Amino acid sequence: MTADSDFLYLDYAATTPLDPQVAQLMQEVHTSAFANAGSTHRAGRRSAAVVGRAAVQLGALLQADPDCFLWTSGATESNNLAIAGAAKIRAHRGKHLVTMRTEHKAVVDVFIALEKQGFEISWLTPDANGHVSSEDFEAALREDTQLASIMHINNETGVVQDIAALGAICREHDVLFHVDGAQSVGKVHMDLDTLPVDLLSLTAHKFYGPSGIGALYIADGVHIEPLMFGGGQQRRLRPGSLPVDLIAGLGAAAEVAGNRIDKDLEKFTTLREALWRGIQDVGGLQINGSPDSGYPGILNVSVDDVEGESLLLALEPLCVAAGSACNSQSQEPSYVLRALGRSDFEAQSAVRFSLGRPTTRADIDIAAATYRNAVRKLRDMAPERVA
Template structure:
């Protein structure tokens, strides 16, 4: 029986999310731009989804814009800020452990004349906010630092960085794709100007995301066309998926009130420690991290080989985008992890449907293979 411990890669669609989507996949198929009944029903669904997402992150509903995915939201911010504010400056700051949907747009912007500064992280995978402050220049137009790392789960000092950026009058973006629904997010408290959300990390479908843009900020759209999403993102809204994301956001608000992920993570780590002792190593910060994420290295082993020989165990050797790779994770490399340790890394990420029995069976699978 499959043991799914890769919720950071993607989540299943919640049953209640699927039920909310169904009418808009069948009878209620109207275009939300039309003013007859079918269109108005679709428009109301989009508006409801927007309110639900806004409530989850404590934003105004007019500050939430729907995208096709988290990667699109990240590209929208980086390229949009670059195009809108290049007359002010061409310097952008980010970190050495960002997701490829940040890294690759930055490489593109560098090719067309922007200056990119990547700040380092410590051995737990955390950015030092002081390094961000020291890197800010007169021509800095944007800072982009992920809320939490997708591989090791380390939470970044977003509130501290946000305060620095606000004081220095520099726009600040955070990719919160992995954090949404696992920890509480308040965009006003964090003082972010942009925040990325990915639906398929939140028990909503793949192919839907959202971008928070603080009121009174307008950036050049990534997708030009008609006037959907207040002229910020052209294209007919994906009504079923917007509805699904909205419902998932509503459910996440309730889940956060009784979040049990950390207790399961603690139990799993204890069982792994009991089974393997000093033959394993923790990558990242156990406490200052996502409550569901455990990155463990089996010292002297290959993480990819372990997973290939335990097909019943669904986990990852790093981010899903690099899964199956036999090279050392760039994130662990940036953290200064010894190669012998980094090579044996496996990311386990639990979710709302994970049971203690599954964790026990996972430990038995790993112990049977390694012994």
């Protein structure tokens, strides 16, 4: 908690603050490259060059050809475009698609929409630690399967799927492989030169870039249908004038991220461990996800005998999430945690702590103490409420 804020933010999986270096660059671009990047005059060419540089920066982060990116408004749009765009263009070959029950809503709801349009979806259930095995994944593929979509890092639990193994299986079966990388790009190393990934969605605000800008990586030779129609920008696949300053921000954020992934991962590993140790003595805790592996920036825990809504209130001024941030308006227990086999009550008591670059050891100590006190207070107050 800093002196100028009255909350302690531990919700970096929901969004991250803009990196000051990135903000400064965007400010400069805003005035120096305001022209439409599609204009052929000198000012337009300057804007186009700014966009080109961002693509190079993103390509360097992911070891990918800069020409393979489409700019979008974020991972929601990238997921829609990748999944619906690929499913539709390949529909004449087959209408079977594969995904997991623990995907983000920005994937789940696209598949539900496609199901209504006559596609058949296989929904894979993970094991209790949140993983899908290569065997279960391969068993779901059929002659008519056209696309599989599996997220890299789960936004609620931090569970990391084995993208390399699953992608290799897709290649063997001539199935397109889409990965929702909203929680992994800029946070863990990814090498698209060797990873068998055909389509990858990402969004800048998860890695200290601006909101409202994302990208879709489309591997060479992979075809999708556009979902929007308009000008001829971006090979007609995603028309519309480009937001040059946002794109510049995404590129700069990618460069900053690339330079500090290892440092951030090391720090989060230490802090996550300290947080877990710091809350242990309340007892009755259960980690949601893989206790020993998983992305170290996320710790999701359920606790016995405490009701989730009251817990979130009692945790003030900690800013943490109950399940997914994108779901937090809903009173429903998290469908992701239910898919891991948690009961409604366990899922409802879950709290997701997510760590970020500004998080300090002192923050973790405050968070742990706040959590311990909140759980003890609620257990003392309402013992009759628990079954």
